[in-house]
Amino acid sequence: MRTSYDAPKTLSRPDWWGDDALCRTYDPDEFFPEDWRRGPGKLQAIVAKQICARCPAITPCLDGALQRREPVGIWGGLDPDERTQLVVNRGRSTQAPAA
Structure with a gap:
């Protein structure tokens, strides 16, 4: 039986937006x-939010949060x-206008 440590060393994991996220340093x-709210x-x-505004990963971060709700x-x-x-x-912008 093969285990994960038997995997070839030439395979790398795919890029992940979180690697570039500024929040990783906080x-x-x-x-x-x-x-x-208060x-x-x-x-x-x-x-x-100010940190996020400077982050190169802001778009995929938001997309992921929306997908995961x-x-x-x-x-x-x-x-x-x-x-x-x-x-x-x-949702409003994707709805067809009323006839």
């Missing part, structure tokens, strides 16, 4: 404020309320 808790959590969310945290520069609103707005 404490993950910084991107998961307890209450992003108080210290709101300030924490603003700082996290992430319920918490700052992903792709958006908090949960903003991601929900984005999904709602996308």
